[in-house]
Amino acid sequence: MIRRMFLLGWLLLISLGTSRGMGQPLPFARPEEVGMSSERLQRVDVVIQKAIEDEDIPGAVLLVARKGRIVYRKAYGYAQLVPYKVKMKADMIFDLASITKPVATAAAVMLLVEEGKIRLLDKVKKFVPQFLRYRDKNGREAPDARIYHLLTHTSGLPPYTDAEKVRERFGFPCPIDSLVQYIALLPKTNPPGEKFHYSCLGFITLAKIVKDLTGKNIHHFTQERIFRPLQMEHTAYIPLGKDGKPSDESDFYKKYRDRIVPTEVVDGKPLHGVVHDPLARTIGGISGNAGLFSCADDLLIFAQMILNGGEFRGIRVFSPLAVKRMTTVYEKVKESGRGLGWDLASAYSSNGGDLFPSGGFGHTGYTGTSIWINPRTQTVVILLANRVHPKDDGTVVPLRSYVANVVASSILEP
Secondary structure (H helix, E strand, C coil), X not given: CHHHHHHHHHHHHHHXXXXXXXXXXXXXXXXXXXXXXXXXXXXXXXXXXXXXXXXXXXEEEEEEEECCEEEEEEEXXXXXXXXXXXXXXXXXXEECHHHHHHHXXXXXXXXXXXXXXXXXXXXXXXXXXCCCCCECCCCCECCCCEHHHHHCCCCXXXXXXXXXXXXXXXXXXXXXXXXXXXXXXXXXXXXXXCCCCCCHHHHHXXXXXXXXXXXXXXXXXXXXXXXXXXXXXXXXXXCECCCCCECCCCHHHHHHHHHECCCCEECCEECCCCCCCHHHHHCCCXXXXXXXXXXXXXXXXXXXXXXXXXXXXXXXXXXXXXHHHHCCCCHHHHHHCECXXXXXXXXXXXXXXXXXXXXCEEEECCCCEEEEEECCCCEEEEEEECCCCCXXXXXXXXXXXXXXHHHHHCECCC
């Protein structure tokens, strides 16, 4: 009787989850078909519902896949609380925040590495001549930072800078060239490679380098080379107009506005289709550190492409060796625990939980988003939780680990 109830519950989950019909990125399967326990996996509902009841988040979307099959796809709570409530749906589109870093920016840089247009060992000042070196208290200069330092957050750049000061100096929207020159001249916190300091500024710099090398901003380049080929049609940046609202030229916003989850209430209204990150907002919504919008289904396409060694449904984006390099701790700065854009074992990787075997990688986003990919178990966990709505006072750090642990504990055939 209990097993029958679990089967009925799973069938209900599938009926709710397949509302997009044939548009699903992977086929569905019962957890038992891929060596998992339905009973154990369903424990995740209690964990996420508690986070909603504790008002850590208003709602969330969870997608779990294993061995190329979707085993769990579910929406919880609300996408919006003010000015009125909107129920969460599994296909809703989130402000990914820093998941932009590996999925867009680092991915774009690695495509250029594969094409022989840039090296990981290239000095940053080759592309940004103003990029200052670290100088110690005696005035001695450290060596130049390299591209791999930016990708691993070991360049010596500070974590962030005051967006309001940037606006006051350069106006709105601030050209990315002006912001990157401003970043380049900031005092560095340490010599490159010496310490890991998570920095949005490094990825803003990388997006500018991509623009200079390709003639296309990070939005257009990633659409052309990654998202459109993979049919990730619900993934894009949303450019902002001079009024700070989604540009009239944004077809993506016009088409999907009803599915976009709003974030923090600013000036009395939730940000809707407007990136939450202040610096990304300052440069018009298209940035290397944040600004990408997407849904769980599209992120699964990207994750499965990575698990497949750079290919999905006959479309090759990366070579297997490029994927391996991105998702392995970079040896020159191994103490950082970072790959190229991806997090493997830094202090920020709690979204991998306690039980998954080593070799996994992922990333989190300030708005409450996260993704974890574990190649050894062929498992993907995507948790999109809108913690900054309506106020930026929610927390998801423990929740990410709890969810990952429940998913990992449901794997009975590793």
